[in-house]
Amino acid sequence: MAIPLFDTRRPVAPLRAAIDARIAAVLDGGAFILGPEVAAFEAELAAYLGVRHVVSVANGTDAITIALQALGVGPGDEVVVPSFTFYASAEAIPPTGATPVFCDVDRDTMNVTAETVKAALTPRTKAVVAVDLFGNPADVAAIETLGVPVVEDAAQAAGSLLGGRRTAALGTVGTLSFFPSKNLGCFGDGGAIATDDDQLAEEVRVLRFHGSRDKVSFERIGWNSRLDELQAAILRVLLPRLDGWAEGRRAAWSNYEAAGLWELVAPQAPTAGAEVCWGLQVVRSRHAELLEQALPGAGVGARGYYRTPLHLQRAFEPWTGDGRVLPLPATDELARTHLAIPMNPLLSRADADAVTVAVRDALDGAA
Template identity: 40%
Template sequence: MQFIDLKSQYRALKESIDARIQKVLDHGQYILGPEVAEMEGQLAAYTGSKHAISCASGTEALLMSLMALGIGPGDEVITTPFTFAATAEMIVLAGAKPVYVDIDRDTCLIDVTKIEAKITPRTKAIMPVSLYGQVADMDAINAIAEKHKLAVIEDAAQSFGATYKGRKSCNVSTLGCTSFFPSKPLGCYGDGGAIFTNDDLLAKALKEIRTHGQERRYYHTRIGVGGRMDTIQCAVVLGKLERFGWEIERRLALGDLYAKKLAGLKNVKLLTVRGDRDCVWAQYTVFVENREAVVKALAEQGVPTAVHYPLSLNRQPAYRDDASAAETVNSHWAADRVMSLPMSADLTEAQMDRVVAALAAC
């Protein structure tokens, strides 16, 4: 059993993906070829955003967004410690300080009731993470941000395709950043990402930043990076977009089915999905006690698992913050218990039954 079944997905889309890659090989425009603008147009239309700016990775999307906002040394960015390292990593690389706010234990999303207490005169932005495929409470976050004149950057690396109060993830804040890493809900065959905004000035800045700060060739108006997404990877995403709507429907249905089948197991606690949004399950994650033993037992039954994430960022050596670590008790509780199960649009019910049976036997 595959933890994420990319092979079945490729078989279903092989003809289109192969043809699109061959087209790039034929025209030879490997950097900023026509597929880049075509993909950006489709992504903007899908989310309802005015602008979609492709970039080299979801990680690069975060850094470029911070740079476009002018965030740097002496500034603070509020975020969650229960996320992949890239979230805090880019804040630090921009020269700013990550300020950690604990999560809600039921959803693993940032606890919006604790954000305002962390705002200082140095705070410049809030960076919530749409974890596991569910968007954070963006209306409440945006209201806090507006009150304090802050930007909001949605780290939507895991939630492209998700909906919050009728709006698409990546179009619910100042800037939305997503990843096309192969395992994401919409993935390419390497690294890639995109930034979404409705702000014309930010879009212009981002396009310059991704090409070394160039307004035009060899005329550099700002500090930038080599942040372009290559044309072949954009061709892959275009191929995958052909059945992406179906894949999102499948992810939603499989998430509901998992929940029904796992509901009776006393050794498994489910994540809560709030009623005003959905979850596209980039990872189908549950809570278990004695995780090490459960992971071992499932492996013996041929069921792969993963842990996203085993150590909160404010306990990581590179991003350690002892003061906030004492406050983020829910993040540490979750880090000790989360376990992700096999999930992809091509997961079969028979495979899911194997997973559930293995868990029931633990």
């Protein structure tokens, strides 16, 4: 495609020599699990986020599960989670023994709010998973006023800020994914948990390593969930570039605006006070499915991500059957009308113009 949905190669191409050198150093050092690269990356990411602790894990899904367990979530509890999000945000809940309870989102920001979460709370609610969807920060502080612990799922939002604070650090505990397509992506799987809470961080460290502190005594049934040294080494090269890439993604959003795209489709609205590092550029249109079919033929990547929201997915039937889900009108609408179009830190005004022309041509054909 002339303008792909993702472009994971061009942004890191100038860093290839530095990455190769760091990988070679790991191979020469012979430490591959929980070694010096992991320790250094955790410290550097904690400093970047402005938190006391970052504990890396194997992937972003494990990060949510372990964070919930560290908060004491278990059998008999409920965890509120949006239905309009990636499967992993809710998939991470049942391994704790808790029940996922699906809530709606705001149509314009596409995020959970204090109001949508409040509608789903019950006396059994033990936590909320608040997703920073497509890079747009959720108002975690407002949700925390409901009196329930919040896990901020910032998997899609590394590099974003809300009120001057970085995503993954907006509440008591935040989680990140380093999947290759993310704003800060490694060359495989990886994840992390961020917190200022010393006790919570220690609990997470125990849970990520088989429930043990010393490899001899085992206190908990934990997880084998660790970021490896090679991925940590790569991430140490990439992390200093994240803010520059965030500026590039914000510029891409502005390029679309200048090209007139927002006259044709509705963009995801930034949360008030946010500086968004757009993980995806998602728009709304009543012709979303037509655009999804037409744009690739014009050389423009396009994809509908969550056409079937989570509360309608087969895997969650044990928790959603027999009408046990609230009405979710914004979720239902967004499932029909959303569409992801190209977004990357190097997306130029010419790219934005080409996407806009392709969208206009496709919509003219639908008239």
